[in-house]
Amino acid sequence: MRLAEAFSRRPLLIAYICAGDPSPGATVEIAQLLARSGADVVELGLPHSDPIADGPVIQAAAMRAIEAGMNTDVYFDVASKIRAEVPLVFMGYYNMILRRGLEKFAGDCADSGITGLIVPDLPPEEAGPLRTACEKAEVDLISLVAPNTPTERIPYIAEGSGGFLYLVARAGVTGARADLQESTKALIERVKTPLPKAVGFGISTPEQAAEVIRAGADGAIVGSVCVDLISKGDLAGLEDLIRRMKAAIREAKSAEKVEKMESARI
Amino acid sequence: MKITDASMTRFGRFGGQFVPETLMQPLKELAEAYSRLKADPQFRGELSALLSNYAGRPTPLYLAKSLSRELSRKVYLKREDLLHGGAHKLNNVLGQALVAKAMGKTRLIAETGAGQHGVASAMVGANLGLDTEVYMGEVDIERQKMNVYRMELLGAKVIPVRSGSRTLKDAINEAMRDWAGSYETTHYLMGTVAGAHPYPLMVRELQSVIGTEAREQILDAEGRLPDSVAACVGGGSNAMGIFSGFLRDEATNLIAVEAGGRGTSSGDKIADHGACLNLGEDGVLHGAMTKILQDPYGQILESYSLAAGLDYPGVGPELAHLVEVGRVTPAIADDGAALEGFRRLSVLEGIIPALESAHAVGFALKDPEALGEITIINLSGRGDKDLTTVMEHEGRGGI
Numbered sequence: 001m002r003l004a005e006a007f008s009r010r011p012l013l014i015a016y017i018c019a020g021d022p023s024p025g026a027t028v029e030i031a032q033l034l035a036r037s038g039a040d041v042v043e044l045g046l047p048h049s050d051p052i053a054d055g056p057v058i059q060a061a062a063m064r065a066i067e068a069g070m071n072t073d074v075y076f077d078v079a080s081k082i083r084a085e086v087p088l089v090f091m092g093y094y095n096m097i098l099r100r101g102l103e104k105f106a107g108d109c110a111d112s113g114i115t116g117l118i119v120p121d122l123p124p125e126e127a128g129p130l131r132t133a134c135e136k137a138e139v140d141l142i143s144l145v146a147p148n149t150p151t152e153r154i155p156y157i158a159e160g161s162g163g164f165l166y167l168v169a170r171a172g173v174t175g176a177r178a179d180l181q182e183s184t185k186a187l188i189e190r191v192k193t194p195l196p197k198a199v200g201f202g203i204s205t206p207e208q209a210a211e212v213i214r215a216g217a218d219g220a221i222v223g224s225v226c227v228d229l230i231s232k233g234d235l236a237g238l239e240d241l242i243r244r245m246k247a248a249i250r251e252a253k254s255a256e257k258v259e260k261m262e263s264a265r266i
Numbered sequence: 267m268k269i270t271d272a273s274m275t276r277f278g279r280f281g282g283q284f285v286p287e288t289l290m291q292p293l294k295e296l297a298e299a300y301s302r303l304k305a306d307p308q309f310r311g312e313l314s315a316l317l318s319n320y321a322g323r324p325t326p327l328y329l330a331k332s333l334s335r336e337l338s339r340k341v342y343l344k345r346e347d348l349l350h351g352g353a354h355k356l357n358n359v360l361g362q363a364l365v366a367k368a369m370g371k372t373r374l375i376a377e378t379g380a381g382q383h384g385v386a387s388a389m390v391g392a393n394l395g396l397d398t399e400v401y402m403g404e405v406d407i408e409r410q411k412m413n414v415y416r417m418e419l420l421g422a423k424v425i426p427v428r429s430g431s432r433t434l435k436d437a438i439n440e441a442m443r444d445w446a447g448s449y450e451t452t453h454y455l456m457g458t459v460a461g462a463h464p465y466p467l468m469v470r471e472l473q474s475v476i477g478t479e480a481r482e483q484i485l486d487a488e489g490r491l492p493d494s495v496a497a498c499v500g501g502g503s504n505a506m507g508i509f510s511g512f513l514r515d516e517a518t519n520l521i522a523v524e525a526g527g528r529g530t531s532s533g534d535k536i537a538d539h540g541a542c543l544n545l546g547e548d549g550v551l552h553g554a555m556t557k558i559l560q561d562p563y564g565q566i567l568e569s570y571s572l573a574a575g576l577d578y579p580g581v582g583p584e585l586a587h588l589v590e591v592g593r594v595t596p597a598i599a600d601d602g603a604a605l606e607g608f609r610r611l612s613v614l615e616g617i618i619p620a621l622e623s624a625h626a627v628g629f630a631l632k633d634p635e636a637l638g639e640i641t642i643i644n645l646s647g648r649g650d651k652d653l654t655t656v657m658e659h660e661g662r663g664g665i
């Protein structure tokens with residue numbers, strides 16, 4: 001399924017896991033579990049030795065996954081084994097893509113059922129060659145916007161983005177945070193684009209997910225909290241969290257609709 | 267709006283800004299502030315005063331008579347080992363700290379491997395009244411205890427890095443992560459000509475004082491340019507610093523001596539060397555496209571060298587470019603050659619070089635023919651910091 005189709009049923013819950021943690025086989029199971037429990041998109045991280053955009057939780061998962069034998073070949077094998085009715089999105093660092101060859105990488109994504117790529121260390125200034133390869137393979141290259149991205153820059157980023165736009169909720173790295181910052185809401189407001197907007201970095205509770213949807217986002221992205229539960233072997237907890245998150249964002253969305261209808265009536 | 271036209275951030279096909287979006291704005295602000303300040307007479311005056319009165323510039327160009335006799339050619343040493351702190355690192359650090367101050371930042375963060383850049387950062391932090399925190403891999407903390415103590419004595423906080431290989435590359439990762447969340451108050455003081463634009467350019471320009479002085483000094487002494495200039499390369503800041511004075515002098519061979527470590531092979535996770543210009547392949551590390559040590563899938567390898575300052579699996583993008591276009595000659599000196607350089611220079615000249623700089627000396631001893639009749643070796647630092655390492659290597663135990 002292409003991302004555009006998935007986003008036709010917004011709001012979306014996007015769940016990140018680190019491929020290969022605790023093992024390649026487990027990742028197939030966990031991805032399917034996420035889709036079953038309500039995730040609309042599964043983001044499959046390819047572990048890198050030097051994940052500069054990630055906090056301690058995902059760093060540790062990447063190390064474990066590499067130790068457990070994850071590499072790019074195994075990654076595509078895992079992706080192609082996942083049987084789920086939701087889009088799979090690649091998340092990983094540019095050097096891993098570069099090393100395989102841009103065209104080959106994009107082609108392998110398409111062949112293994114991956115429909116989009118998120119590359120956190122590839123700003124649009126540097127993304128030209130990969131974007132060309134992605135277009136050829138008919139997969140989406142998803143761009144990121146940060147809280148400190150100047151408003152004038154947003155159209156330039158959005159213009160090159162496929163699928164959806166990834167709004168980074170806060171400065172710094174991935175990892176759970178207790179509160180959602182005002183700047184996150186401001187960012188959702190500032191980003192004017194026809195593309196769907198999904199917010200990630202720091203979202204770990206159903207309340208936070210609902211908050212970003214209420215603030216106008218089309219999707220909520222959860223990562224570190226999933227990785228954390230997986231590291232503890234708590235798949236029941238993971239399933240429960242995904243269900244509650246999904247319920248919370250749906251409720252937020254319908255509440256928003258009611259509000260809109262009411263204000264339209266006035 | 268593009269932050270910067272990508273062509274402005276590159277050296278040929280190397281360089282660029284491969285960083286998270288969160289860092290694009292801080293890098294842009296830094297590039298703009300730096301380019302404004304470097305033309306500003308007041309900034310230049312302040313930097314130049316600190317370089318002479320605090321750091322001790324100009325450093326001498328010394329004709330090493332015994333070494334020259336031994337190698338049957340004239341060998342000059344550019345004495346960065348005499349700079350305050352004992353290494354060339356201070357040139358860069360002073361400039362960047364003044365930029366940080368002018369930008370209204372109150373905190374400096376830095377990465378360090380050997381501890382030399384950390385010590386230099388701690389010195390300017392103290393001198394200019396900026397809070398300084400230095401990221402250092404746990405492995406390096408263990409092997410460079412003396413420098414950890416020096417940093418603490420200078421009022422800096424040393425933050426142990428426990429991620430990844432727990433060495434320099436991970437310390438840089440951690441500093442970049444910190445900066446992504448702290449740039450409003452904090453300047454990331456990168457210690458070498460690696461990383462995303464504008465670092466490779468800015469650090470090279472701040473280190474170019476070495477080459478500018480050396481060129482004048484050799485012309486004074488010899489009335490002609492040297493046949494070669496040799497410098498060791500970790501990230502490449504001392505090399506680019508001295509080379510930049512001679513780039514247009516096509517007849518001067520610029521020799522970049524990399525760490526050959528214990529051999530030229532690579533294991534699954536660890537390479538036996540730090541020789542990216544010689545043995546590395548294209549890749550992206552710490553925000554730049556350059557030559558790196560990596561596995562077949564693009565995972566970064568740990569490097570190895572007895573000299574902690576050369577123990578880095580990447581190299582400055584401008585050097586990668588200059589090697590590719592044939593302007594810089596890559597060379598290798600292994601641990602053994604470096605130890606030979608360390609001992610010979612001590613005995614012949616009464617100068618104990620840093621183990622990093624000893625690689626350039628070791629190369630000269632090994633391959634004097636490559637140097638021509640007149641050569642300059644950049645003596646990037648002094649060796650006091652390395653005594654424990656060498657003693658342990660000799661099986662004498664540390665101090």
Ligand SMILES: Cc1ncc(COP(=O)(O)O)c(C=O)c1O
Pocket residue numbers: 352353354379380381382383457458459498499500501502503504505574575576620622623646647648
């Ligand atoms: C004395 C000395 N020389 C050289 C280096 C290597 O760095 P660069 O290649 O940036 O000059 C270091 C780094 O710590 C150093 O301390």
